[in-house]
Amino acid sequence: MDVEIWSDIMCPFCYIGKRKFEHALSQFPHKDQVNIVWKSFQLNPDMQTEPGKNINQYLSEIKGWSLDEAKQMNDRVTAMAQEVGLSYDFDKAVVANSFDAHRLIQLAKQNGLGDAIEERLFKAYFTEGRDTSDHDTLVELGTEIGLDATVIQQMLAGTEFTEAVHGDVYEAQQVGARGVPFFVLNRRYAVSGAQQPETFLGALDTAWAEWAKTNPVIPQLTADGPTCTPGEIC
Structure with missing residues (x-):
């Protein structure tokens, strides 16, 4: 069953929502059959x-706030992050356009590393104060999770995955996402925002019950024994 997550790496509630969803998923009996698909969403494309x-x-x-007002608001968000084990440092967070970071996410998804790059980019932005628009930084972060440095450099030097990012943003509009994080389960149920794990778990249960009706799972009652597989000589 697919769970699609629209997210922007500069969104503090997206990182918090990721942790809360992960907590819910860890309690879900069918977690091994849930496929997480990360989707791009830019909160401020013109930043x-x-x-x-x-x-x-x-x-x-x-926002027209005083610096103290902005800091107080971010202090409240920092406290929310701490509740799920995250450490935010808004004093270090660099104002950066996230478009190239989203292209890197698309590359990582193509290589089965979507969740790994989301996690790494969130930490780089909110905890480490890294410039997530800087190409050298993106190459470093991408290689840390297992991508090839040359492939990343070539991608960033061109326009690869531009349409994929725009496609995700357009798709967000079609599924009713007006903000992030936005979770879509089985293309039938949506959860908006960094909800509590209990809410996510309830949504997983509901979506799974419907998905399982048309995608029955054959139970395996015994341990694995000797088998032949296609292409083998037995």
Whole structure:
């Protein structure tokens, strides 16, 4: 059963929602048959990368808040993150356009590493204060999870996966996502926001019950024995 997750790496609730969903999934009896599909979503496609400015300053400017008000809000979010074991440092977070990071996510997905790159990018942005628009940084983060450095460099130098990112953003509109995180289960049920694990677990149970009706799982009652597989000489 597919669970599609629309997310932006600069969204603090997306990282928190990832942890809460993971907690729910760990309790789900059929977790081994759940396929997580990460989808791109840009909260601010026009954001200009400004390495010398942190998120507190950015929010103060675009929201018309004082710097203290922006910091207080982010302090509350930091406390929420701590509740699920995450460490946020908004004083270090770099204002950066996330488009190239999303292209890297698309490359990682193609190689079965979608979850790994999401996790690495979230940590780089919210905890380490890395510039996630910088190509050298993206190459480093991608190679850490097992991607080839040359492949990443070639991708970033061109326009590869641009349409894939735009396609995910368009698809978000079609499924009713107006913000992130946005979870779609079995293309039938949606959960919006960083909900509590109990909410995610209930959604998984409901979606699974419907999915299983048309995708029956054959139970294996005994341990594995000797078998022949296609292409083998037995």
